[in-house]
Amino acid sequence: xxxxxxxxxxxxxxxxxxxxxxxxxxxxxxxxxxxxxxxxxxxxxxxxxxxxxxxxxxxxxxxxxxxxxxxxxxxxxxxxxxxxxxxxxxxxxxxxxxxxxxxxxxxxxxxxxxxxxxxxxxxxxxxxxxxxxxxxxxxxxxxxxxxxxxxxxxxxxxxxxxxxxxxxxxxxxxxxxxxxxxxxxxxxxxxxxxxxxxxxxxxxxxxxxxxxxxxxxxxxxxxxxxxxxxxxx
Numbered sequence: 001x002x003x004x005x006x007x008x009x010x011x012x013x014x015x016x017x018x019x020x021x022x023x024x025x026x027x028x029x030x031x032x033x034x035x036x037x038x039x040x041x042x043x044x045x046x047x048x049x050x051x052x053x054x055x056x057x058x059x060x061x062x063x064x065x066x067x068x069x070x071x072x073x074x075x076x077x078x079x080x081x082x083x084x085x086x087x088x089x090x091x092x093x094x095x096x097x098x099x100x101x102x103x104x105x106x107x108x109x110x111x112x113x114x115x116x117x118x119x120x121x122x123x124x125x126x127x128x129x130x131x132x133x134x135x136x137x138x139x140x141x142x143x144x145x146x147x148x149x150x151x152x153x154x155x156x157x158x159x160x161x162x163x164x165x166x167x168x169x170x171x172x173x174x175x176x177x178x179x180x181x182x183x184x185x186x187x188x189x190x191x192x193x194x195x196x197x198x199x200x201x202x203x204x205x206x207x208x209x210x211x212x213x214x215x216x217x218x219x220x221x222x223x224x225x226x227x228x229x230x231x232x233x
Contacts, residue, residue, distance in 0.1 A: 044157040044190050051146050051153070052197045058139045059204040066136055066211045070218070072101050077222055080107060081229050089114060102132035102215070103222050110226055118230060125223050132219070136212050143205035147198050154194020 076099065083092040089111060096108035109128045113121040 044153060044160060045193060048150060048153050048157075048190065048193045048197055051150050052200070055143060055146050055197060055201045055204060058143055059200075059208065062138075062140060062208050063211070066208065066215065068100070069102050069132075069136060070211075070215050072103055072218075073099065076101075076104070077225055080226070084111075084229055102129070102136065103219050105132060106219060106223060107226055110223075110230075114230070118227065121230065122223075122227055125226065129216075129219055129223060133212070133216055136215065137209075140205060140208050140212070143201045143208070147202035147205060150198035150201060151194045154191045154198075157190020157194065160190075 076095075079095060080092050083089075083095065093108060093111045096104045096111060106125050106128045110121050110125045113124045
C-alpha cells in the first residue's frame with residue numbers, strides 16, 4: 001500500500017515537472033525577428049542604419065549614372081572621322097551635341113576649338129575630360145569614408161555593451177545571464193551591423209571606381225584618336 005502511494009506521488013510530481021517545463025518552453029519565443037534583433041543593438045544602430053541608406057543610395061545612383069555615361073553609340077568616332085575628313089565640321093559638331101556622353105562633350109569642345117593651335121585644342125579637350133571625370137566620381141569617396149566609419153560605430157556599440165554588462169553586475173552584485181545578456185546583445189548586434197555596412201560600402205567604392213577607370217580609359221583613347229584626326233587633316 002505504501003509503495004503504491006509513493007509511486008502515485010512520484011508520477012504526479014513527474015507530471016507536474018513536465019507540465020511546468022512545457023509551459024516554460026511554450027512561454028519562451030522560439031525565434032526573434034530581425035527588427036527585434038536590430039532594436040537589441042540600442043541607439044548606436046540608428047547612425048549605422050543611416051550610413052547603410054546613404055551607401056545604398058550612392059551605389060545605385062552612381063551605377064546608373066556611370067552606365068548612362070558609358071552608353072556611347074557604336075561607331076561614334078568613325079562617324080566623327082568621316083565627317084571631319086569630308087570637311088563637315090558642322091555635322092560633326094551636331095553629332096557630338098546630340099550624343100549625351102562625356103566623350104561626346106569632349107569631342108564637341110575640341111571641334112569648337114578647331115582653327116587654334118593643336119596644343120590649345122588638346123588642352124581644352126583634357127580640361128573637359130577632367131570635369132567629366134569629376135562628375136563621374138561624385139560622392140564615390142563618401143563610400144570610402146563610410147567603409148571606415150561603420151565598423152568603428154560597431155566597435156563603439158561593443159564598448160557600450162561592455163559598459164552595460166559591468167553596470168548591471170555592479171548594480172545587482174550578481175554575475176549571471178540576466179546581467180550580461182543585454183550587453184552581449186548590444187555588442188554582437190552592433191559589431192555585426194557595422195561590419196556588414198562597412199563591407200557593402202567598401203565593395204561599392206571599389207566596384208564603382210573600377211567602372212569609372214574603364215570609362216576614363218575609353219575617353220583617353222578617343223581623345224588621342226581625335227587628335228590624330230586633326231593632325232591627319
